[in-house]
Structure formats: C-alpha cells, structure tokens
Amino acid sequence: MNRKSKLPKSHVSKSDHSSPPPKPTSTQPDMRHFFALSLDLLCVAGVDGYFKRLNPVWEKTLGFSLKELLARPYLEFVHPDDRALTVAVAQKLAVGLPLGTFENRYRCRDGSYRWLLWNALPVARQGLIYAAARDITDRKQTETALRESTERYRSLFEGVPVGIYRSTPTGEILEANPALIEMLAYPDRESLLATPAADLYADPAERYRWQDAMEREGVVHTNEVQFRRRDGKIIWVRDIARAVRDNHGHVLHYEGMWEDSTQRKQSEEELGKLSSAVERTPDPILIASANGTIEYVNAAFEKVTGFSAQEVIGQTPRILKSGVHPQEFYRRLWDTILAGQPWWGTFVNRRKDGQLYFSEASIAPIFSTQGEITHFVSVERDITERKQAEKKLQEFADEISDLYNHAPCGYHSLDAEGVLIRINETELRWLGYSREEILQKKKFTDVIRKEDVRAFEVSFATLKERGWVRDLELRMVRKDGTTLPVLFSATAVRDSAGKFKMSRSTVFDMTERLVLEDMKRQEWRASQEMEIARQVQARLFPQTAPALETLEYASACTQARAVGGDYYDFISLAPGRVGLVVADVSGKGLSGALLMAALRADLRSKCQVAPLDLSHTLEMVNKSFYESTDPGVFVSLFFGDYEDATRRLRYANCGHNPPLLVRVDETVEHLGGTGPVLGVLADWKCSVTEAQMASGDILVFFTDGIQEALNDAGEEFGIARLVEAVRANRHLPVSSLLNVIATTVRRFSSGQQKDDQTLILARVR
Secondary structure, three states, X not given: OOOOOOOOHHHOOOOOOXXXXXXXXXXXXXXXXXXXHOOOEEEEEEOOOOEEEEOOHHHHXXXXXXXXXXXXXXXXXXXXXXXXXXXXXXHHHXXXXXXXXXXXXXXXXXXXXXEEEEEEEEEOOOOEEEEEXXXXXXXXXXXXXXXXXXXXXXXXXXXXXXXXXXXXXXXXXXXXXXXXXXXXXXXXXXXXXXXXHHHHEOOOHHHHHHHHHHHHHXXXXXXXXXXXXXXXXXXXXXXXXXXXXXXXXXXXXXXEEEEEOHHHHHHHHHHHHHHHXXXXXXXXXXXXXXXXXXXXXXXXXXXXXXXXXXXXXXXXHHXXXXXXXXXXXXXXXXXXXXXXXXXXXXXXXXXXXXXXXXXXXXXEEEEOOOOOEXXXXXXXXXXXXXXXXXXXXXXXXXHHHHHHHOOOOEEEEEOOOOEEEEEOHHHHHHHOOOHHHHOOOOEHHHHEOHHHHHHHHHHHHHHHHHOEEEEEEEEEEOOOOOEEEEEEEEEEEEOOOOOEEEEEEEEEEOHHHHXXXXXXXXXXXXXXXXXXXXXXXXXXOOOOOOOOOOEXXXXXXXXXXXXXXXXXXXXXXXXXXXXEEEEEEOOOHHHHHHHHHHHHHHHHHHHHHOOOOHHHHHHHHHHHHHHHOOOOOOEEEEEEEEEOOOOEEXXXXXXXXXXXXXXXXXXXXXXXOOEOOEOOOOOOOOOOEEEEOOOOOEEEEEOHHHHOOEOXXXXXXXXXXXXXXXXXXXXXXXXXXXXXXXXHHHHHOOOOOOOOEEEEEEEEO
C-alpha cells in the first residue's frame, strides 16, 4: 500500500515512522503493561496519517482488528462530517502546538459510529503523536435524549391549552405558560410574573387557605376558586397542584395547572335553575329515551295523572292511553318527532283512577352533539276545565263563538254611515290603533287607500240593498302609513222593520296568499328553467358511442335531482382509440351541473390539443379547473384510453372510485389511483398506467352514488355487492347487464336515491 501523508510534507519527521518506538532500557519501567490494561483507547500515530501502535481496546470498541486499523489511514475510519476537524487538529499537533480535548466519530465494522473524546500530545522530534480517546457514545446519546426531552417538555408547556404555573411559598410566580397569560388577560409573561400570586385571587385569603392545604396534604386535585383577571373580570378557576419538596421535606415551590371553569360553573348554575323550574312548574313534564321509555316525570305529572314516578319510570307513555285517538293519530305524532320536528296537539288521556282528561301537549326531540336524537321531552297542560267551559260557551254564545272562531281574521261592524262601531283585537293589531282611537271616530274609508274608496262605497251601497258583499280586495292603511292587502266580506244586520242596522264584516290578511301566489309563479318559472337545464345537460352526455371491434360498452346516469354533478363521456382520440371517462364533480344540483358542463367542454377541447398524451391533457384540464373555481371545489375523474387493435387500456385515476376489472376467470382487479383529484393543487401531476385486456373481461366504471347507496338499515350497497351482481349476470349483453345492476342498486336502496348514480360497463370481445 502506498502510504501518502495527509499532512504538509514540511512537517514530516525524517525518522523511520514505521519502526516501533525505542525499547525501554532495563532501568526504565515497562509501560507496555499500562498500555495493554488501559480502559481508554490509546494510540501512537504518525504525522503521515497512519496509526503506529494501538492498544486492544480499539478492537473491542470498533470491531476492526488491529492489523486492519494499522493498515489504512485513520481518516478512513473518521465520520465524513468530522474529517476536516480531525485534519486541522492533526496539522496543529504535527508542528508541536498544544491542543485541548476534541471530539469526533469513528466508524465501527457494523457501519455504526462511536463518539470519541481525545487528548493528544505531539513529540515533534519523533514525528509521532501520543493520544488517548474515551468512548463517550453513551454520554452523547444521553445528552441527545435529554435535549429532546427538554424540547418536548417546552413544547407541551408552551402549547397545552390550560394554564401551567410554578410559584414559591412566598407567593412569587416563577413560571407561566402562554395559555395562563391569555386566561388571566395579562399583556405578557413579565407582567404576570411580577404580580404576587395572592393578587390573582378575587379573595386573597383564598391563597392562604390553599397554601395551608398544600402544606398539610402536598397536593390539591379539585380546588375551585374565583380569580380576578387583569381587566377586572371575575372567572372561576379549577386548580390542580402539588408541592415540590427538598430532601428535608421543606417546600421548594408549587407547580400545577389552572383551568378556566367559568363556563362550566355557569352551565351548572343554569342547569340547577332549570331543574328547579322543571320540578316546580305546575305543568306535567315527561322525559323519555329515544325508544320511548320514560326516564323522568316531575311532581306535577304525578299530581295530574295519579301515577307515582316509580310506577311510570321504565314504562312507555302508553300507560296513559285512553283509546279515544285512532292509531293514525299516534303514527303522525311519531313521524313528526322522529323526523326531528316538535309536535303540538291535544291528548285525551286516562288517569290512574280511570278518569279521562284533556291535555294540551308539546313534544320535542333532544339531540346529541352528533345530531342524533337521544330523548324526547313532553310538556303538558291539563285543559279539562277549559274544554268543559268551551263546550258551554259553544252552546250559549253563538255570536261570540262566531266572532272568535274567526280570530285569525279581522272582524268589525259599520253603522249605516260607514263608521266603525265594533272591531276585534286582530284588526286593531293589524292597524296599530287602540280601540279608543278608532271606535265611533273613524269611518272605514279612513283606514283604506284613497284608490279603494270608490270601490268600497259602491260595495257598501250594494250591501245595504242586497244584504251581502263577498271578496272585495282592498288595501287597509295602518297607523304608521304602511298598507295591508285584505279580502273584505260583509253581511247586513237589519232591525225588526227590515231597515239596515249595521254590517258584520270580516277582513282576511292576503299577504301570505299573495306571497304564495308569487312563490308559485316563481316556482313555475324555476321549474321551467330547471327543465331546460335538464334537457341541456342530457344533451351533454354522449349521444352516440364510437364503434369498436373489440369492445362493446353501455352507460347510464341517474341523477338525484333534475340536474347533477356526475359526468361520463366517450371521446374519440384517434382511429381505434376511445377515451372512456367518468367523473364526479363536488356539489349537487345546478352548481354541480354547471361545473360538469365546464369540465366536459374543457376536457374535450384539451383532448383535441394532445389526444394521445393523457398526462399532459389532464394537467391542462387541472390548471383550467383550478384557476376558474373557488377553493374547495374539486372533481374526481377516471380517464381510460382504450386501443381497439391491442385491447390495451392506458388510464389515469385522479382520486376516483377505482373501476373494477372483472377478468374472464372472475378474478377482480381494482384500477386504483394514479394522481390526486383535479382542482385542488396548482402544481398537479399524475401518472398513467395500463392494463392488458383479454376477451371476456368486463370493465365497471361507477361513481360513489352506486357504492354508497343506503338501504333502510343504513348499510351501503358497497363493492362486494357490485362485484357479485356482475359475476352473476356476466353472460348477459352489456346493455342488459347494466340495467340489471342499476335495478339491483335501486331495489337495495328502496328507491331513496341520495346522490347521482353513474355506471359504465364495457366487455372485451
């Protein structure tokens, strides 16, 4: 081996570097024993960059034999990142410069590295360097672990969402994390640390009571106390803390967490108030689980029904069933509340003693945070006496009953001059007048538009003569000047001589009817426009399919709404080359349809530019879609380029449901993703892969409306059922097979389609 020096030649000694150091004379102690017994790595190195002598610890530490270590320049064993430092140290030692300790890494036989701490002494006249190294790998690893642990602690301390503190027994705050500074509304850490801990308490004496507990027990788990923030606001804080003591048991400091529990305390107080109100209310209240089992009744329920809480808890409300209501009544009730809507109505229920009573009730669902119904709450009011009074009122007060049975409408009477002499509260509320402002003081013509006065006067004359007027459309003028569209009708009341005495008039608020009529007109226009959109979108789907000798294929798209966001296409790329495309645009309805139309136009135009460069075509489509849509809008797309002559399918799957390739032996392959969805990334790339088809193979392209169709039990149709449907009917023509699968999906989901469903089937001839 040619041993070339790694150091400047001017520093190389003229002595024979390869010869061993002089043997000790008989009068000198033999130091070789210490050299062999040392636990450190001892060496003698020449300025030529080679070891001259090594003790046995080198073999044990690095795994290389002494012969291997002596035969090669020692720099070859030094970690590449440490070689420059090692050369610099060796150059200084070669010229006799003193040097302190330094560290570097040496390679072991197994490829790992060990950290060594060096001390070295140069002997310039011999051209040798005497050095000792200590293996400090374990220390280095410990230092690294300690540093990482410290960093993790600091990250936790800084990022945890609860306040963390450290304070002394004298009340000095030593440390506070950002969450605590924010919770107490201090502008910065320094201002909080400068505040005595007792000043944070709404009652400073609480600090000393807390400190006494800490001295006794050394830990606090559930202490809740009020704090005063920097801005003066009082908050509730839950304190979890412990005392840190020295070896003699003296408290060094306290450390713990402060969590803002103000909102929880307020919620508990509100819940307590609500519970008290529910228990004290005179109206019966019942709470049942989602399956109808009674879990709670209040005291009023026990009083009204005669049943104790122990008798009804665990039962269902059927315990009160009277048999008066038909089954359809209860079915409508359950349909309403299970749909998440409140129900209002009147029950005829049966008390424990068998007596019937009338109950006016409202039943509302209670939802979990996940939006699921967990309970139902029923609030009732015993209206038995009121019902009895209403029955008597019906029998003895026909005129009053007539007036108030039309409470949703206005009711008034006019004398022969058209002056208002009676008026109900509904009409007064509409007009904004008090009874004193209008009765005997205003004519009816004073509260209608001037444009309607003539029509009313003609109708009033007819009323006096004929005795009735029906459905006169007017606009009443409120006190504030606004108008109210009404439908006016009246009958004449005559005296015993047949002379007109007064009118009995009703006015119906037409606002809602006019709004509904306008809505119907708008709905009709919208339906017409939607039908046009549906027809336009239907024309966007391929009307014909390019004929291929080796592939027969069929397609169908069933939209959940009039228009949708699913898209499929057959694009002629070259003679005997057809692009089979299926895509699902984010969004449904009209927005999804517009995005679908834009995607179709752009994809077809880009295919004209680069019909056979699929990656480039899709990159151009993504760029256009990304630049022309809002953030969050995307499209999943599968593009398959089928070559008729070779039966080869080159494809790109951009985040779409993997199409199924059902081989002739009924094994199934999934044409998985080759790139992300379109429209999300500006710098977008996708790869293209291929599948070699054989005669009898079937391709199944679909959107998630097929896979995610749900049955009544909430189960998805899924891939397994789709594969089974293809295998079971693969002998059918492609169009028939497509119809069978679509029918299978529709029957599985009971016709309740939630999403657009697109399906393309292709069989290789």
